[in-house]
Amino acid sequence: MLGLLAYPIANAFDMSLQDRQLGVSGKYIWFGNFIELLTEDRRFRMVVANSVLFTTLSVAGKIVVGMIMALILNARIKFRGMFRGWLLFPWVAPTFVTALTWRWMYDGTAGVINYILLSLGLIELPIAWLADTSTAMGAVIATNIWRGFPFFGVSLLAAMQAIPADLYEAADVDGATNWQKFWNITVPGVRTTLAITTILSTIWTFNDFQIVFLMTGGGPAYATHLFATYAYKVGFEGSRIGYASAISFLLTPILIVMIMALSPLIMKSEQE
């Protein structure tokens, strides 16, 4: 089983050292691809900046929206199970469906988001959300948050339900405010789960392909290109497969850091 994944990764590294083109075998240029990427390729610099922005804001948004969802569902509400299942829908629906639906809703001329904002008088002119460099990234991030927050919500809810109720009762006796209870009981109680879900989501978000590819194709003017979409563009639309390998191989350091952070957390959660 190790071979199943170790071999492709070794293969990726091997290829990133070549000047290979699609359909033609290349020759070794050693670290030429990496040097070009890091010193000459201005688009790659945009890709790195985009990926960091996309990942940070998406994951932060998912944490906040997911945490509020968990708090609502953890309160005494009716039909909790039903609502929990319902709010999980964005996470269950196929990502390509989400991406296409939101692309349609963001449409500059006939999109429903412009329609609603215009009718409410919040904007005066329709906005070409996905075609404007100043709004495209935000629009893509919003979609990504919509898709990913239920994972946080449901995981955090499970963790909240494991917090003993007498902790809250004791706090009530001591006259603690809701805010104090949240920071001193709830947050410590869900800390491990929150850390694990954050790391998992960071890995998935950093490596996202579908949402950006289907919504903007990386545009306008590279404003939303991420590692995966840029590697695809260079490798399969531009046929520089060796160079594309180098791009996606540069994902490994981040992945290794994330996995190293994750490992002790998993052990901790297994002990709990």
Added chain:
Amino acid sequence: MNRKFRNVVYNTRLYLMLAIYVIVVSFPFYFMALTSLRSQKDVYNKATMLSPTNLILDNYATVINGSNMQVWLTNSIIVGVSSSAVALVIGVLAAYSLARLRFWGSNTLAKSVLFMYLIPSSLLFIPLYIIISNLQLLNTLWALILAYQTFNVPFTTWMLLGYFRTIPAELEEAALIDGCTRLGVLGRIVLPLSAPGIVTAFIFSFTNSWNEFLYAVVLAQRSELRTLPVGIYSFQIADILLWGQIMAAAIIATVPVLALYMLVQRFVVQGLTAGSVKA
């Protein structure tokens, strides 16, 4: 009185926020359904944008009869079922040996299964493309079935590992003493006891394969080999975006996944934590 009033305020606020969540989550699905039931002209009609009027089923008929939709649907089912079945067989054997057999490094290996699952397709798609083209499998459904093992095998293994560990080893030892073989134990005791886990693992793998996009784009480019996601996306390469048809096709692709999800809903929440977070 004061306390009661505070409770009412609290509850109103709570249900108001819940309502916002429900609306934000449901609206895209509602709008998707609405668009799928509109003619190409009505799709752009602002006057009826949000109200369920002038609905027709034409898009569904066009999508099902007029395009390659049936082929894509068949491809998605073939790839989903076979890649999950293969992954399940490998996953059962791997998880069982990791759960029961003590060999050097078996604990570390069990941990690394999860990490293998986390290696993203954005890192693997180029080498897989080269490997699969070297195997002369490019533009076949085999390419996808093979490529999907990279996430389905670690996933099923990890998930089943959690299930197998909950089965008391004494049960199996008793069977071994009675003369059952290791594989006999697996078939007669372990598998029946972990049936819910196996069904859930299968459904998760199937859904993951059904939704997969990047490998499908790269490895099966010919129209008759596309799976649903890539096929539906190709509706929009034409000059005019046929949103009615795209949304109809998207609904057809979503319904099986949502149906499976409802079927195993109570395992999903468990699965989210069991499969990806903890054993």
